[in-house]
Amino acid sequence: MKKEVIDIIVSQTHYQHRIMGCIIVAQLIMISVFKFWPEQEIKKPAFIIPDNEAIIVEEMIVTRQANAPASPPKPQVPIPVPTYEVIEDEILDFPEMDDFQNADPLSESITTGQRGDEERISGNPDRPPRVTKIFEPIVPEEAKEASIKAIIFVNFLVNRDGSVKEAYVSEVRLYDDKGENYEVVQSIRYGLIEASLEAAYKWRFRPATEGGEKVGAYAQNSFTFGF
Template sequence: MNKFEKNTRRKERYHVHLLAALVVSLLTVNLAIQFWPDIQRENKGLVFDAKGQNVIQMEEIEQTRQEKKKPAPPIPAPPIVVPDDVVLDDLEIEITDTSLTLEDPGNDTEVVEGTNTGNATVAARADKSPSPVRISIPEYTREARRKGIRARILIEVLVNERGRVSEARITELYLLNKDKTERERVTELGYGIEEASLVAARKHQFSPARQNGKKVSSYVTLTFEIGV
């Protein structure tokens, strides 16, 4: 028998063997289904005890959030000590123009409005009043601080053509309460307050008054408050 005939017979047997295996498989599956035991019938008489079972309880855990702590406040800057004689741009100061109402001066040339006194011209009513460009604050003396003195001082100053204070005199003095709602006019404060106020007034510098476009001397009133 040659090689070709052997291969032909093997192919014919292959189909027979395949069909036989399929039949055996089907019979095995059919027998397994027919003779499979009935579980429900076998477990009818059994009693299950739940006590022996382990009970697992699930608890819902709330999600926690860590609050961010507020940052500590910044350390305050140390106070800066400035001298009494400083240039301040936005500091408000009460200045009232003293418009002098003069009676008929007659032949008295010293009180004639707008006349020359020496080399300076003093205008009682200038077109533009002096405006401060540099101010000075009175010193709150140690004695006044100990006594708790609160006061208001009105000082009339003469501002020359150069913007300097050439004259200064105290016109009114008042004692104030803590919230400045009440005041009492006095003739003297003491404790060096008047002297300190006059020194501060003389250190002021102004843009001089103008009349008809020319620089002239003029009076203004400065108001200082001490201890408030």
């Protein structure tokens, strides 16, 4: 029994020695192959190195402009173009006209002018003047920037031909920022009164009549700014 065990151990030892020997031989073969493998020559691409080019720098001459350049032309001042809104051949009714006539009626007609060229002005004509052409005032830029809210009432003296003979401001109302409350002032800035009168003189009316004849008469209208 002991002999059989010894034989088994000896056979296993011999087997292990054989495996180790094979591994060592394989490693030696691989080392020899890598070490003694012939090297291949690497061919480098052939290219020609150009000769260095010579750069010649000429002597610099400093020059100055004899005369200064001309200044640019001044910009032209823009000319404002009137933006009148014209309403023609349309009869408009304004309640302010009736209030004006009722508030300050003239008891009798007034005659002005020289003999042969008399113009009759009626304070209470049968038919009051009727607007046929309207010109809106040009609002100055300062008033737009200041956000002014105002209503300017203008009285007209209308000729028999429908043109405006006289125009004057009867009341100026200056409103708050919300446009709800106002106060009556004697004057207002930013040229709003001048703009209102300039537009008022361009208005045209259908003349008033009394007794079937054309007569001069008064009318009233208001100009609104900022609403």
